[in-house]
Amino acid sequence: MPEGTPASQTLSRGIRILEVLADARTPLTIDEIAGRLDVHRSVAYRLLRTLEDHRLVGRDASGAVTLGPRMAALAAGVAHDLQAEAIPELTAIANELGMTCFLGVLDGDDCITLASIEPRHAIASVAQRPGARHSVTVGAPGKAILTQLPASQWPGEPAAALRAEVDQARIRGYATSHDEVIPTVQSVAVPLVLRGQRPAAIAVVHVATALDDVEIADRLQRSASAIRDALDG
């Protein structure tokens, strides 16, 4: 990852349009977009036309700009084989334990949820949709991911409490959280380390359960091994 060559101004601005649109979850006018990018309207106009040509953005009935479904089609290519192997396992776990189960991967300083499966008898858990993103330093999956990294690569300056938690998770083989990302819910996660892939974790969330954390972690670990065997073969 060299640093010498300059980046492309035009492409960067085009991507920032996508970021702005994803951020503002409501349709935006061209003027609003130009304003947020701090570029001239005619520039935003040409960029938007290009994005529209590729169907990454579209217009709603009133002419306002939104992200297009084609974005979702592009995103389906992310870690395709990992998702293909993981999703059946996530489904099995979700149904066996009756908890929402999801796959998180490291991206920079963030943990991003790639896939999540809700159990058959869901208690309306709206949490952790695919694409959800938060700092890797919070939540059980984040900590399970941090166990795979030296503290020097952690974001920010590692707090002592976090260090202790991650150390413990490394020893026990699983991480837990309570009330961190989503209020009142608890989470259990195990690390998923794959050859050549970025650090990941599989996790479940629950409010209260008869199961011990260790039992949950064992079940997660079984699936993690299955995924690892399938991919690293």
Place this chain on the structure above:
Amino acid sequence: MPEGTPASQTLSRGIRILEVLADARTPLTIDEIAGRLDVHRSVAYRLLRTLEDHRLVGRDASGAVTLGPRMAALAAGVAHDLQAEAIPELTAIANELGMTCFLGVLDGDDCITLASIEPRHAIASVAQRPGARHSVTVGAPGKAILTQLPASQWPGEPAAALRAEVDQARIRGYATSHDEVIPTVQSVAVPLVLRGQRPAAIAVVHVATALDDVEIADRLQRSASAIRDALDG
């Protein structure tokens, strides 16, 4: 959607890189990417650096380029409120009927799956993942979407058989398919028409069932109404 102004060459090439990466579900070298775009290597190089800055692409251990998880985060912004309302309904349907249930929307000439919820024992688990895309002229959701459009806006030249099927679906209120998108599976879909949003449909897939298509369609229709009430207020 005017046509006069030219599109941005640089942005278009950058997006084509994303498309190429999503298409080739395996990591690519910079040379391969430059070759497929038919641009000079140094051009691809600068574009890739920019995409990397925005975390839309990353490198695996061997230096090959892949789509980054951040793409999934961007895609989460697509039709955000529609997804928020639809997903709980999809979950309820999947649980009640024991079938995979999903949400498809129209994009150009394609039907793109935005979200899908699977029950236990999912046979079609590999199929119909979020982001899946195929022609709107095949499959039950596609036909449910076509009922919302005049035939003049259909892609290609409408076959008589398709016209008949869609006409029937329009009358009955639901569309069916068998062996079209996925071999051997059947599907039932109802249209989901929302103010200011693009045409959509919710559907289930199954192999064989004791339930009548009409019963399934009724259940889908109830959820479609609930979603419509929530969004169109």
Place this chain on the structure above:
DNA sequence: CGCGCGTGTTCTATATTCGAACACACCGTT
């Protein structure tokens, strides 16, 4: 060794992009 294939950098001409200015459509207000 020579060769192919890969990455990363530097440089200049020029094609591409930038951004001001123009034209127009709509909507509520005075």
Place this chain on the structure above:
DNA sequence: AACGGTGTGTTCGAATATAGAACACGCGCG
């Protein structure tokens, strides 16, 4: 009706960001 405000879409010259050749280097292989 005329007005200002806000939105879209287009044109065009200047200037800058980009394109693409050329160079340097590392590595595996017959």
